[in-house]
Amino acid sequence: ASELHKPVIVLDRPNPIRGDRMDGPIVRPNYQSFEGYHLVPIRHGLTIGEYALMVNEMGWVKDLQRTELTVIPMANWKRSMWADDVDLPFTPLVPGLVDVEACLAYAGMNLLKGTNLNWGQGTTKPYFRAGAPWISGRVFYQKIKNLNLPGVKFKHIQYTPTQSKGDGSVPLYYREKCSGIEFEITDREIFDPLATSTAIMILAYQLYPRQFEWIHDDYINKLFGHNLLTTFAAQGKTPEYLPPQWVMDVIRFSKFRERFLLYK
Numbered sequence: 205a206s207e208l209h210k211p212v213i214v215l216d217r218p219n220p221i222r223g224d225r226m227d228g229p230i231v232r233p234n235y236q237s238f239e240g241y242h243l244v245p246i247r248h249g250l251t252i253g254e255y256a257l258m259v260n261e262m263g264w265v266k267d268l269q270r271t272e273l274t275v276i277p278m279a280n281w282k283r284s285m286w287a288d289d290v291d292l293p294f295t296p297l298v299p300g301l302v303d304v305e306a307c308l309a310y311a312g313m314n315l316l317k318g319t320n321l322n323w324g325q326g327t328t329k330p331y332f333r334a335g336a337p338w339i340s341g342r343v344f345y346q347k348i349k350n351l352n353l354p355g356v357k358f359k360h361i362q363y364t365p366t367q368s369k370g371d372g373s374v375p376l377y378y379r380e381k382c383s384g385i386e387f388e389i390t391d392r393e394i395f396d397p398l399a400t401s402t403a404i405m406i407l408a409y410q411l412y413p414r415q416f417e418w419i420h421d422d423y424i425n426k427l428f429g430h431n432l433l434t435t436f437a438a439q440g441k442t443p444e445y446l447p448p449q450w451v452m453d454v455i456r457f458s459k460f461r462e463r464f465l466l467y468k
Contacts, residue, residue, distance in 0.1 A: 206269040214275045216253030216466070218290055220297075220307045223249045223283035223467065227311075227398050229450040230457055231429030240429040245450070245457055246398060247311050251466070253277065258464045277466050286392070300330035305389045312397030315433075318424025319405055320417040322382055326365025326375030334404045335363065335384020337377055338415040345385050347407050351443060355395030361386040396447070402433060403443035410440065 205212050228246030240246075242264050250258065253275035259265060260273045287294055287304050296302050301310055313331040316323035324333030335341065345360040362383050365375040385404070389395045405424075408416045418424050418434055425431045436446050 206265070206271040209272075211272040211274065212256075214253045214256050214273070216251050216275055216278050218278065218281055218285060218287055218292075219249060219251050220287035220294075220304055221247070221311060222286055223251060223281075225249050226454050226458055227396070227447075227450075228453075229428065229430040229432055230453045232431075235425050235429050235431065237426040239426045245453060246429065248457070248461070249283070250461065250464070251278070251281075254461075254464050254466055257466075258461065261464065275466065281467055283465075283467055305392060306331060308389060308392055308395060308397055309387075310397075312399075312401030315398075315401050315424065315427050316405065318418060318420070318422075318427045319408070320376065320415075320419050321405070321408060322365055322376045322384075324386075326367045326378060327363055328367075329386060332388070333361065333363065333384060333386045334408075335361070335377075335382035336408075336415070337380050337382055338412060339383045339408070341383030341385065344383075344407065344411065347411065348385055348403060351403055353396065353400050353403060355389060355391035355393065356400055357388045357390050358385050359387075360384075399443075399447045402446050405433070406437050406441075406443040406446065409437045 226245055226247055226249045230245050231240040231243050233243075242259060244250075244258075248255070256273060257275060260270050263270055281290065287307070294303060297307070301307050309331040313323050313334070316334060321334050321336055324330040327333060341360045341362060345358055348358050360383075362381060364381050365378055368374045368378070387400070422431075422434060424434060432449055433446070436449070
């Protein structure tokens with residue numbers, strides 16, 4: 205649009221998991237990819253219009269180019285709102301993201317795609333499960349339960365991924381019996397998707413060092429935008445000490461994004 209001198213109009217829409225919550229490390233340039241291209245945390249709390257303003261004003265698209273951008277703002281939306289707080293039908297963003305809780309779980313559990321854990325793909329509970337044929341589910345369940353993570357309830361489960369995608373791809377451990385955990389978000393106001401997902405991965409790494417893998421040439425670092433997770437796991441530290449590592453990133457980003465906010 206910039207090269208062709210075409211104006212861009214964005215009809216804004218809510219961030220489905222609130223606009224006042226931010227979490228995760230800011231993407232580092234060494235790990236930029238199409239999974240995390242811009243220098244924002246995993247959970248940025250921006251609307252699509254605000255994100256567009258940020259990208260355009262910072263010249264993040266290409267060679268510092270900017271376009272004539274107009275954002276048509278929403279009316280009556282507040283940053284503290286979830287998607288189901290507004291009088292609008294919820295449209296699934298991708299298969300599996302059927303409601304607000306699924307979007308919230310996705311914010312963390314999508315990271316499992318960088319591991320050889322099945323994340324519920326091929327089942328009726330994508331993004332709410334973690335398992336593998338080589339996991340002792342009862343042991344794993346007890347370990348994750350003992351962390352007392354906020355706003356979430358776990359249970360031990362055995363399941364077999366059987367549903368293939370319409371594009372012909374098949375889930376990890378297709379038709380293999382997996383053991384692991386399933387969780388339910390009991391209080392979305394305090395549930396921490398990144399603390400939950402990183403705890404799952406770190407525990408799997410520590411409990412099953414011979415079986416657990418970071419797959420596809422450390423794809424996890426691109427999903428995470430940083431090598432902090434893999435480094436932390438290799439150091440043998442317990443999961444609860446990881447989230448504080450990105451607190452300063454969140455504080456810096458919170459101040460940086462203020463100039464682009466359209467809503468209170």
